[in-house]
Amino acid sequence: MTGQAPLIFGVVEQHAAAIVLSVIVAIVLGWIAVRAERHIAAARLSFETVERINWDDDYIEKRQTFVKLRDNGEGLEKYASTDPPQGVTLDAFTADRAAILAILNDRENTAIGIRRGILDEEYLFRYSRSGVITDWEATSALIIAWRRRRQNPLLFVEFEGLASQWQNNLSYRTSRPLPPLTRTVRVQ
Numbered sequence: 001m002t003g004q005a006p007l008i009f010g011v012v013e014q015h016a017a018a019i020v021l022s023v024i025v026a027i028v029l030g031w032i033a034v035r036a037e038r039h040i041a042a043a044r045l046s047f048e049t050v051e052r053i054n055w056d057d058d059y060i061e062k063r064q065t066f067v068k069l070r071d072n073g074e075g076l077e078k079y080a081s082t083d084p085p086q087g088v089t090l091d092a093f094t095a096d097r098a099a100i101l102a103i104l105n106d107r108e109n110t111a112i113g114i115r116r117g118i119l120d121e122e123y124l125f126r127y128s129r130s131g132v133i134t135d136w137e138a139t140s141a142l143i144i145a146w147r148r149r150r151q152n153p154l155l156f157v158e159f160e161g162l163a164s165q166w167q168n169n170l171s172y173r174t175s176r177p178l179p180p181l182t183r184t185v186r187v188q
Helices: 005-055 057-071 090-115 121-150 157-167
Strands: none
Touching: 005 057, 005 121, 057 090, 057 121, 090 121, 090 157, 121 157
């Protein structure tokens, strides 16, 4: 009988090891599944956000106004003042500032969503990289003036960080290189 005891304990030990291994595998697979689901959810939210903005009349109007102001060659620094420049009505000046702020708030919100892992950075990088960088370059002097005027060095700092990282093809969230933008379709 004493010869059978080690065999029984050996079987029990193997059974316990198999249970522990099964639990570990289940935990790892569960963790992988949760991460994959989070990625899918972030990608879906990013797509839906972009799609909603593309069809939102108020956003379209503000974006058109912003692009017109951004691209007119005069710069946006004059909007740092609370007073309209000579020859511009207060209503027009206020509407233009509202359009600029709407776009800057959207860029800031996007940057925060990426930083927090709510939005899918790779999708948005591919969709809006050049627009983010162009918008930052056009608004940086204005934002710096607002920071000084309001004594708030953190004003639109997330947008600045996003543009800076994307300009270097780096992730804003992780600082790792993002997959390069390449042309995947041949046009003949």
